Amino acid sequence: MPSPIVLVADPLPAHLTAELAADFDVRHCTGADRAQLLAAVPEASALLVRSATRVDQEVLDAAPRLRVVARAGVGLDNVDVAAAARAGVVVANAPYSNVVSVAELTVGLVVALARPVLPASASVHAGHWRRADFQGVELAGNTVGVLGLGKVGELVAVRLRAFDMRVLTHDPHVRDDALERTGAQAVSLEELLRQSDVLTVHVPLTDTTRGLIGERELSWAKPGLRLVNTARGGIVDEFALAQALKEGRLAGAALDVFEFEPPLSSPLLGLPGVIATPHIGAGTAQAQERAGREAVRAVRQVLTGGAPDPAA
Numbered sequence: 001m002p003s004p005i006v007l008v009a010d011p012l013p014a015h016l017t018a019e020l021a022a023d024f025d026v027r028h029c030t031g032a033d034r035a036q037l038l039a040a041v042p043e044a045s046a047l048l049v050r051s052a053t054r055v056d057q058e059v060l061d062a063a064p065r066l067r068v069v070a071r072a073g074v075g076l077d078n079v080d081v082a083a084a085a086r087a088g089v090v091v092a093n094a095p096y097s098n099v100v101s102v103a104e105l106t107v108g109l110v111v112a113l114a115r116p117v118l119p120a121s122a123s124v125h126a127g128h129w130r131r132a133d134f135q136g137v138e139l140a141g142n143t144v145g146v147l148g149l150g151k152v153g154e155l156v157a158v159r160l161r162a163f164d165m166r167v168l169t170h171d172p173h174v175r176d177d178a179l180e181r182t183g184a185q186a187v188s189l190e191e192l193l194r195q196s197d198v199l200t201v202h203v204p205l206t207d208t209t210r211g212l213i214g215e216r217e218l219s220w221a222k223p224g225l226r227l228v229n230t231a232r233g234g235i236v237d238e239f240a241l242a243q244a245l246k247e248g249r250l251a252g253a254a255l256d257v258f259e260f261e262p263p264l265s266s267p268l269l270g271l272p273g274v275i276a277t278p279h280i281g282a283g284t285a286q287a288q289e290r291a292g293r294e295a296v297r298a299v300r301q302v303l304t305g306g307a308p309d310p311a312a
């Protein structure tokens with residue numbers, strides 16, 4: 001009997017896909033366009049993705065043999081989980097694989113907004129020595145608002161408490177034990193914006209969180225707010241954010257994620273005070289290894305008939 005086909009649609013560590021190739025027919029279509037994906041998927045029993053490949057009804061319809069979609073990462077907004085369930089396809093993600101990496105990048109961005117490290121470095125490289133141009137603010141004593149006190153939000157809160165920041169949170173499903181571990185105080189979304197010097201976004205992108213931080217919410221912002229988003233584009237309205245930055249109501253923003261990636265037409269690109277990174281929250285060797293390993297394990301479990309770990 002021929003080996004089941006495992007289609008690798010986004011880049012994963014090569015040694016992990018090589019391990020799978022010992023037992024399955026592993027085929028790669030990383031960097032493929034939509035038409036190439038649709039052409040490759042009909043034979044596949046398993047599909048391995050990260051955040052770039054959109055697995056929607058059209059892909060599922062084109063894949064009658066598909067038994068598992070394994071997402072090497074946390075967010076499942078690129079997978080139509082309900083459609084997969086209807087088609088009897090297991091969806092598995094790697095919920096703890098990269099949360100430390102995302103939290104560490106977030107803290108780095110919070111620091112980089114408070115102390116203008118990036119423009120100062122560019123200035124020195126350009127041959128200048130302008131110490132007075134790069135005054136920042138201390139984080140100690142500032143208030144950070146953590147929007148979404150889940151796995152990443154909690155790690156960020158604990159790390160920023162160590163900077164002597166006061167931590168507020170807004171999360172409709174917040175658990176008491178998370179509040180205890182972080183020392184965060186739960187407030188409404190409006191109070192979060194009114195009181196925070198730094199707002200950091202850690203909610204998933206869903207129908208209810210799309211546009212959660214828009215014009216109205218930014219009108220509540222404490223003057224000089226600095227905003228960090230390492231969760232998903234689409235949660236923060238990029239046009240409303242750009243307007244608030246241009247009007248000087250916000251002091252800066254750091255974004256690892258954009259509504260459209262790459263964000264070629266984002267109003268935020270080129271704005272002073274904006275730090276932009278190319279969705280690298282999970283971009284560490286350790287996170288990639290863990291996420292890839294969990295995804296590969298899910299594929300193996302489903303294709304060999306073991307009980308799969310459910311997506312979280």
Ligand SMILES: NC(=O)c1ccc[n+]([C@@H]2O[C@H](COP(=O)([O-])OP(=O)(O)OC[C@H]3O[C@@H](n4cnc5c(N)ncnc54)[C@H](O)[C@@H]3O)[C@@H](O)[C@H]2O)c1
Nearest residue numbers: 074075148149150151152171173202203204230231281282
């Ligand atoms: N930049 C990256 O590379 C990267 C990597 C990993 C995860 N992420 C993103 O980070 C997100 C968060 O990850 P996580 O592991 O902390 O998820 P999580 O599920 O553990 O936590 C999400 C939290 O958001 C809360 N929430 C949901 N709706 C809310 C709302 N309307 N207002 C306030 N809070 C709300 C939930 O109650 C939960 O506590 C992921 O969904 C993913 O999109 C990005």
Ligand SMILES: O=C(O)CC[C@@H](O)C(=O)O
Nearest residue numbers: 050051073074075098282
């Ligand atoms: O594909 C990636 O590495 C990004 C993953 C990240 O956004 C996640 O949700 O886990």
